[in-house]
Amino acid sequence: MTSHTTSGTCGPALRVGLVGYGLAGSVFHAPLIAATPGLALDTVVTRDEERRAGARAAYPGVRFADAPDELWARADELDLVVIASPNRTHVPLARVALEAGLPVVVDKPVAGTAAGARELAALADARGLLLSVFQNRRWDGDFLTLRALVADGALGEVQRFESRFERWRPRLKGGWRESGDPRKIGGLLYDLGSHLVDQALTLFGPVARVYAESDVRRPGAAVDDDTFLALTHVSGVRSHLYVSSTTAQLGPRFRVLGSGAGYVKHGLDPQEAALREGALPVPGEPWGEEPEELWGRLGAGESPVTGGGTPVRTLPGDYPAYYAAIGDALRGRGDNPVTALQAAEALDVLEAARRSAREGVTVTLRPAGAGSPVPSPARVPEEQPV
Incomplete structure (x- = not known):
């Protein structure tokens, strides 16, 4: 337990x-x-x-x-x-x-x-x-599991990291998050994209180059609701990140490919849904547990869709660890x-992504091979009133 x-x-x-x-x-x-x-x-x-x-x-x-x-x-x-x-x-x-x-x-x-x-x-x-x-989202169970797999060398040398926060919300909900006023800092890139970029940096370190495609697809929408980022880390790892409200068929949450194995994981961490339903984490009691049918699979040369690879138990999610x-x-x-400086590193990437999508260019943040080494991840257990 x-x-x-x-x-x-x-x-x-x-x-x-x-x-x-x-x-x-x-x-x-x-x-x-x-x-x-x-x-x-x-x-x-x-x-x-x-x-x-x-x-x-x-x-x-x-x-x-x-x-x-x-x-x-x-x-x-x-x-x-x-x-x-x-x-x-x-x-x-x-x-x-x-x-x-x-x-x-x-x-x-x-x-x-x-x-x-x-x-x-x-x-x-x-x-x-x-x-x-x-x-x-650093304390999502699937992210904690992936971090442990990377730290243990279970994938070999990681080469490509695919990460998605995709939804099917073809109609606008309204509110400041969908406002086109740049002062309100709305849109998916700075919302869900903040999480994906933070996770990529936590796993694989600083980014050398950023390419992005950003679209406004829903009728009446004023900010990005379908964005793709391609990051080249200083380490050589490539991260492909997807945030979308217009995905009619959802892709895997993670697809991570290494020199020795790959890890594929579907479904979302259960903590947000539990909190929305009014559940509260209680010290000493289970929290953030995921059902076995949503566990990811680790393997090489096999399709997880047909049951290939080895199931990997998802570590319990742990949002309470933050506070x-x-x-x-x-x-x-x-x-x-x-830290705020870690958040600033992620904002460097988000700003570069916005410029890349606007101008159709790849933005260089630092020379390849420069910057800090890849971190060694440790296993870690509507406009509304204020």
């Missing part, structure tokens, strides 16, 4: 202010904060009465604020601020929070540009404060799990 990572705590719980109670705030951040030993959801910033009622029912005793300014005015009552408001607000809110002396977690993307992410990182460093980016690590970092017992 495997459960999410927790850490021992001492002293009072760290008090968390959460800015925004839309999808990100209510489905991801609030439940994970509340489930983490040593953290306490203290205040939720939202003016929406329906959202307040939902938060009050889920977290009795939680306080509310109408605007983020109310948090800065009592910064000495909080130990951490989490920014889960619309993308366009991430940089200004994070900047003010840091200037108020508060450690900050920002939902992805931390900024609209790599320069913006680096400016926030410099401010946090100058103030001696934690600034972290919520890249929860457990945040608690440890704030107490001086561990490292920041996702």
Whole structure:
């Protein structure tokens, strides 16, 4: 029986202010904060009465604020601020929070540009404060499994990495994520693409060249809803990444080809669906477990569609590990799990992808063979109101 990572705590719980109670705030951040030993959801910033009622029912005793300014005015009552408001607000809110002396977690993307992410990182460093980016997909069970396979050498030398977040949503849902206003940082490239690029960088290190194709396919759409990225890593690994809302037949989540074997995995990590349904991770109880029929297959010269290859048990997903690590970092017992500088590296790639798609060129970020070595992955267990 495997459960999410927790850490021992001492002293009072760290008090968390959460800015925004839309999808990100209510489905991801609030439940994970509340489930983490040593953290306490203290205040939720939202003016929406329906959202307040939902938060009050889920977290009795939680306080509310109408605007983020109310948090800065009592910064000495909080130990951490989490920014889960619309993308366009991430940089200004994070900047003010840091200037108020508060450690900050920002939902992805931390900024609209790599320069913006680096400016926030410099401010946090100058103030001696934690600034972290919520890249929860590093703790997807299938990604943890793939990371372990790469670390163990089960694939040999990885040559090609295919990764997909594909959906069939032929009709628009509306809201700021589908807005064509560039100030709102909408579109799939900066949404799901942020996850795929972060995972590719985590596995295979810095990128030398970027090529992208980006389309607006649905009637009435104003931002990209079907985008492909081809990355050439400094290491020589090639990553092919797909994000789409217009995929009538879904491809495999992962298809990874190495000199010794390949790994093919279908289906999505179950944690998001569980959180959307109101399930909460409980320390000591199973979480993020995937049914055997969705396990990926490892092999060479065989078709996983017809049962070829060896089934590989998917490691349990572990979103709670992110906030457990945040608690440890704030107490001086561990490292920041996702730094703003790591997020800036991913934004470099996203900006290059946008330029490549617009101009029809391949964008060079660094010479082949330059930069940091490939990391050695360790096995690791609608426009809406704020």
